[in-house]
Amino acid sequence: MVLTVQASVIPIDELERQFSLVEVEDTQFFQEWQNNLPKISDIEKQMLDKLKRGYFNLLKHPPLLENAIRMAIIAPLLFLADFYLFPFHIKAEKSVDISTEDQGLIVEGRLDVLVLKQHLWVAVIESKRAAYSIEAGLSQMLAYMLANPHPEQPSFGMISNGGSFLFIKLIQGQIPQYATSSQFDLRRKPGNDLYNVLSILKNLGELTRTNSN
Numbered sequence: 001m002v003l004t005v006q007a008s009v010i011p012i013d014e015l016e017r018q019f020s021l022v023e024v025e026d027t028q029f030f031q032e033w034q035n036n037l038p039k040i041s042d043i044e045k046q047m048l049d050k051l052k053r054g055y056f057n058l059l060k061h062p063p064l065l066e067n068a069i070r071m072a073i074i075a076p077l078l079f080l081a082d083f084y085l086f087p088f089h090i091k092a093e094k095s096v097d098i099s100t101e102d103q104g105l106i107v108e109g110r111l112d113v114l115v116l117k118q119h120l121w122v123a124v125i126e127s128k129r130a131a132y133s134i135e136a137g138l139s140q141m142l143a144y145m146l147a148n149p150h151p152e153q154p155s156f157g158m159i160s161n162g163g164s165f166l167f168i169k170l171i172q173g174q175i176p177q178y179a180t181s182s183q184f185d186l187r188r189k190p191g192n193d194l195y196n197v198l199s200i201l202k203n204l205g206e207l208t209r210t211n212s213n
Contacts, residue, residue: 012139019146021176030169030179032156032207037199044080048194051076052186055162069162074124077194078116081201087209088116119208121145121157134159134166134183142178145170156204158197163187165197167204 015021024030040048054072078084092114114122123141137159145155151172159166167181181200184193 012142015139015142015146019176021142021146021178024177024179026179029177030167030181032169032203033167033181033200036203037196038202038206040195040199044198045192045195047076047080048192048198052192052194055186059163069124069160073162074122074160077198077201078122080198081205083116083120083201083205088205090114090116116205116208119148119150119153119155120204121155123157123159124161134161134164138166138168138180141168142170145178146172146176148172154207156208158201165193167200 012021027034051073058068058072078090082088083090114124116122121141121144123137123144141157141159145157145168148155148170155170155172157168157170159168163186165184168178169180170176170178184197186193
């Protein structure tokens with residue numbers, strides 16, 4: 001079943017009504033971000049620590065827009081997770097304009113979506129405010145994932161605004177179901193949540209390779 005969705009405008013409650021989409025609270029549904037994760041090497045940890053320092057250096061020189069986020073955070077993560085290597089290829093979708101209200105002010109932004117081998121999606125939220133919530137892109141990301149031309153396998157997504165990361169799993173079928181991971185944040189202390197993000201990306205990449213063979 002292939003669904004056609006206008007990702008630019010549809011909220012989650014509309015997705016739930018139109019496509020019987022259900023959010024699953026059972027932690028067993030989305031174990032791929034929790035269990036059997038590959039270990040991160042010491043060299044990778046050093047690189048991720050440098051990415052984290054670079055991100056906070058960028059915050060000192062606003063506005064932090066999506067091009068800077070992609071270059072400083074997203075592109076290195078995809079490189080370390082081997083998404084530039086065969087059998088993956090990256091395809092850019094059309095950007096989606098998004099807006100939310102924050103304390104009486106309309107905050108406008110943009111969602112840039114990358115597709116990796118039709119089963120894994122990465123979205124970057126760009127805004128004039130670095131603190132733009134990744135929740136703002138969740139419904140648009142789900143709309144893209146629902147329109148996956150290969151719905152027979154689970155699909156996965158990651159949304160980031162540079163400082164926060166959220167993973168999504170979607171299983172289609174007669175009743176499409178989705179769940180999200182915990183949110184990972186570079187402000188969380190102690191440690192570096194990018195270790196978790198890279199480990200999950202590697203695991204989802206391996207699952208995507210296996211499922212699409």
